[in-house]
Every structure is written in structure tokens, then in C-alpha cells.
Amino acid sequence: MVEKNILLLFCEAGVYFAVMAGLLYGRRRFGIGLFVCAIGVMHFLETYLASFFYIQLPFGQLSPGSTVLFSGKLMMILMLHIKEDARIVRQPIYGLLIGNFLIVGLVMILRNHTVAALSPERLPDLSFIDEMGWLMVWGTILLFIDAIAIILLYERLGAWLRNLPFLRLSISGAVVLSFDQIGFYTALHFYSGAPFAAMLGGWAAKMGAAIVFSVLIMGYLRFVERETPAADHPLKDRRTRDVFHTLTFRERYEDLLQQTGRDTLTGVFNRRKLEYITARAFERDVSPSQPLSLLAIDVDRFKTVNDQHGHKTGDDVLRQLAKTLSDALRTEDHLFRFGGEEFVAICPNLGPAAAAIVAERLRAAVQQRSHEEFFGSTISIGVATAPMEAENYDALFVCADERLYAAKRHGRNRVVSAYSQLEEAESA
CATH class of the missing domain: 3.30.70.270 (Reverse transcriptase/Diguanylate cyclase domain)
Incomplete structure (x- = not known):
């Protein structure tokens, strides 16, 4: 049973990464919208699984929603940043944040309807919607912070680990996913009384996910898409003022900015x-x-x-x-x-x-x-x-x-x- 659960987790990670990487690779032909929409529609499933669907492994309880889907999303956002720029990577982050606040606002209005039941067995469970809505908002706020943190940490590590990209990716993912696990477990414990075993098991699983997704990203960057499109236009959209432009210090931007428009002497x-x-x-x-x-x-x-x-x-x-x-x-x-x-x-x-x-x-x-x-x-x-x-x-x-x-x-x-x-x- 344990071996089956582990194998399924690897299969889920492989399918998730293959599809999302394919959408990222196809952005030149189809636009970035496919990638952004795919990230967005997965958010409800991630939150539901992270709240209710857990499996048992030797090191504790964990949810595939957190281990595979959320960890994968965060690492895919980092890969989007590596291949593009802050103007692009902010789109799924802001979209998720605004969309989930919209869910909460609409639920507050919807709960005031007088409901006509289709049958006595099919009554709406608004308490479930309330719980899911607030967990989705909390998860999206964490994701917003996580995305900024992982990008910033990835760039800061470039000063020491520029020639060790796998180590740089895995450290960035491990540190930020540790923070996320603490934050989401706190809310989950408050809402549903989740045991501490879920905290430890989820954290260990996310550390493994950081390594697995780092390996997959390295393979993509090395064998699928070696070139960096953003390097062709490092000064693009410099007028944009947002937190990503404030906190993002991509080393290739720094190098190119020193060379572009600068006197070498x-x-x-x-x-x-x-x-x-x-x-x-x-x-x-x-x-x-x-x-x-x-x-x-x-x-x-x-x-x-x-x-x-x-x-x-x-x-x-x-x-x-x-x-x-x-x-x-x-x-x-x-x-x-x-x-x-x-x-x-x-x-x-x-x-x-x-x-x-x-x-x-x-x-x-x-x-x-x-x-x-x-x-x-x-x-x-x-x-x-x-x-x-x-x-x-x-x-x-x-x-x-x-x-x-x-x-x-x-x-x-x-x-x-x-x-x-x-x-x-x-x-x-």
C-alpha cells in the first residue's frame, strides 16, 4: 500500500509537470493564457485535497494536493519567472488572489438567497462553501507571499550558486515550501483540527517535492528550452511599478543592464x-x-x-x-x-x-x-x-x-x- 501511494505521487507529479511544461513551451505559439488558466482552474482542487484528502506514509500524513499540486504550482511559477519576466509572472499570482476574493464576496451575497431544493436529499451545504472559500483565500495569500519569496530567494542565491542551478532551485523551493507548510497547517488546524502528524508528513513530502520538481525543471531548461526569451528585451515594461519589480533581481537583468547603455571603460x-x-x-x-x-x-x-x-x-x-x-x-x-x-x-x-x-x-x-x-x-x-x-x-x-x-x-x-x-x- 505504501509503495502504491509513493508510485502514484510520482505519477501525479510527472503528469502535472509534463502538461504544465508543455503549456509553457507553447506560449510562443498560443500565448501565455493557456498556462495561466491551467494554474487557475487547479486551485480549487488543490485546496480541497489539502483540506480533506490525505494518505498515510511512513513519515506521516500528507495530501497530494499540497505535495504535488501546490508545490508544483509554486515551482512552475518560478520556472515561468526564469523563462520570462516579472510582467508575465505576476499575472497568475494577481489573478488567483483577486479571483478568490471574488469567490468570498459572491458567497456572502449568494447565502442571502431563499433556496428552492431540487429534492430533500440535495440541499446546498453553505458551511462547506464558507470553509473552502476562506481556505482558498488564505492559500492564495500564502501563494502570493510564496511566489515573491521564492523569486527573491532564487535571485539572491544567484550570487553564490549561479553555477549550481539545481542546488539553487531546490534550496529556494525547500525554504519557501517550509514556510508555506507552517502557514497552511495553522489555518487547517484552526478549521478542522488537523493533527500535528499532518504538519510533519506534509513538510517532509514538500521537501521531496522540491527536489523532484527541481530535477524536472533542470531537465526542461537543459534539454527542452535552453534559450531565454526575456534576455532579448531586458528593459521591457520598466515603467511598471509593482512588488515583483521591486523585489526581483534577476542576475541576467543585472548583467545586461550593465552592458546595455553603459560605457565599458x-x-x-x-x-x-x-x-x-x-x-x-x-x-x-x-x-x-x-x-x-x-x-x-x-x-x-x-x-x-x-x-x-x-x-x-x-x-x-x-x-x-x-x-x-x-x-x-x-x-x-x-x-x-x-x-x-x-x-x-x-x-x-x-x-x-x-x-x-x-x-x-x-x-x-x-x-x-x-x-x-x-x-x-x-x-x-x-x-x-x-x-x-x-x-x-x-x-x-x-x-x-x-x-x-x-x-x-x-x-x-x-x-x-x-x-x-x-x-x-x-x-x-
Whole structure:
């Protein structure tokens, strides 16, 4: 009998995983809706089995609903996260949470009907519906917490176990399923007086499920779907603000974000990122009440550093200079390496006068460290502000660039802006 129960549990896990993995694999052709709906319709059965249907094994009592279906669902959500992103993985989680709250709300209304029995033997058992409804809501709340926790833990473990994916999967599943077992058993004991043997047996079974599903997921990722579709668009839907984007730190996102739009030498944003950010700013944000200032920055006599000390030293100077500039900017400002020894700073919500002050602060910060760290190099800066002086990015850059070269012509190590005396003298 025990061997039969164990064999059936493995069969249930295999069937569940095969179908759900097949739906996940077919998402490119049929969409993710099939996968999400399949997860949703299983929730009632999971809760019913976890509440009433138990089997006996040597280490205690357990329910296939918790061991196979719930554990499998949580691990499938983690696999969905691995293959996709937070925008996708949140859909089944929020759908289950909202759907089960809807069940409770409708039951509260339905119980006020005057019921007409089909026969004396077929009367509705609203107490059963009440119990199942609250257990489903409690289970869904736990699932919501579990899903966030397993994703977060999986990503955090990437710092130590990136080259050991099976260990990473199984530890994440074991830890979160342990928490879930405690939470669901507490509610089950309150509602139905479930014995502590169900707690221990269910926990041991979930630990086994974490290992089994980790093995199955590894097989899927290694032999069925090796590529990662989400890697093609790591910045997709970055405007979404929800708990998954707050808590999810996928290492491939971090790696790609460091490479996409970043200058490999200095670590600041590159020219392509500059054009992207300013284009979006002009589309949505730039107005007289929300000005945008651009600071064109050039390192004075940088060629001398390369010629006298070598290009490696020159690279070190650029890295340290970029850090000095970044530290002197406001937190909402962005620094870009435009090319060679040229940098650009974008300062949102900063008018002409304030932008000139920020530019002067940058110049002074570099000059203060010029002789000790930059081999005598200083910086010249040209400042322009939209929409007062330009209506688009190209015009804004041209204006700042012209002022930069005016600063270079008049002795370097200076700032030229709409408020500078030098520009006023030139126009006169």
C-alpha cells in the first residue's frame, strides 16, 4: 500500500509537470493564457485535497494536493519567472488572489438567497462553501507571499550558486515550501483540527517535492528550452511599478543592464543611452515648468596625459574623472560618456541659472583633484537649457557644444552658459 501511494505521487507529479511544461513551451505559439488558466482552474482542487484528502506514509500524513499540486504550482511559477519576466509572472499570482476574493464576496451575497431544493436529499451545504472559500483565500495569500519569496530567494542565491542551478532551485523551493507548510497547517488546524502528524508528513513530502520538481525543471531548461526569451528585451515594461519589480533581481537583468547603455571603460551611460533618455524627456517631460539642462563637458589637454603617461594611465584618469563628476551631480542627474574625453550631463528640472551653478560645482570638483589624480587636467563646460534655448535634443546639444568650445577658446577650465560674463562679452 505504501509503495502504491509513493508510485502514484510520482505519477501525479510527472503528469502535472509534463502538461504544465508543455503549456509553457507553447506560449510562443498560443500565448501565455493557456498556462495561466491551467494554474487557475487547479486551485480549487488543490485546496480541497489539502483540506480533506490525505494518505498515510511512513513519515506521516500528507495530501497530494499540497505535495504535488501546490508545490508544483509554486515551482512552475518560478520556472515561468526564469523563462520570462516579472510582467508575465505576476499575472497568475494577481489573478488567483483577486479571483478568490471574488469567490468570498459572491458567497456572502449568494447565502442571502431563499433556496428552492431540487429534492430533500440535495440541499446546498453553505458551511462547506464558507470553509473552502476562506481556505482558498488564505492559500492564495500564502501563494502570493510564496511566489515573491521564492523569486527573491532564487535571485539572491544567484550570487553564490549561479553555477549550481539545481542546488539553487531546490534550496529556494525547500525554504519557501517550509514556510508555506507552517502557514497552511495553522489555518487547517484552526478549521478542522488537523493533527500535528499532518504538519510533519506534509513538510517532509514538500521537501521531496522540491527536489523532484527541481530535477524536472533542470531537465526542461537543459534539454527542452535552453534559450531565454526575456534576455532579448531586458528593459521591457520598466515603467511598471509593482512588488515583483521591486523585489526581483534577476542576475541576467543585472548583467545586461550593465552592458546595455553603459560605457565599458568608465561605467557611466554611453552616447546611445543619452539619445534615448533625452528623446523620451522631450516627448513627455520638458516644459517651462520642467526645464531640462544639458552640460557638455570636455577634459582639457587630455592628449598630453596619453602622450606623456600612456593610454592605460589615460584610461585610469577617465574612470576616476567620471566618478568625480558622478559624485558631484544630483541623484536625479545622469552622466554619459559621449566619446573620447567628452562627457555629457543631463539635469532634469534644472533651469539655466541653477544649471550654471551645478556646472561650476563639477568644474571645481575636478580642479580640486587635478594635480593629484588627473595629471593637471581640468574640464571645460558648456551649458544649455530647454525649452528656453532649444526645442529638441539636437538643438540643445548644438547650443551646449558651441558654448563648450567658447570655453576652450577662452582659456579652458571654465563654464560658459547663458548667464556667463564671457558669453555676454562675446555677444556684445
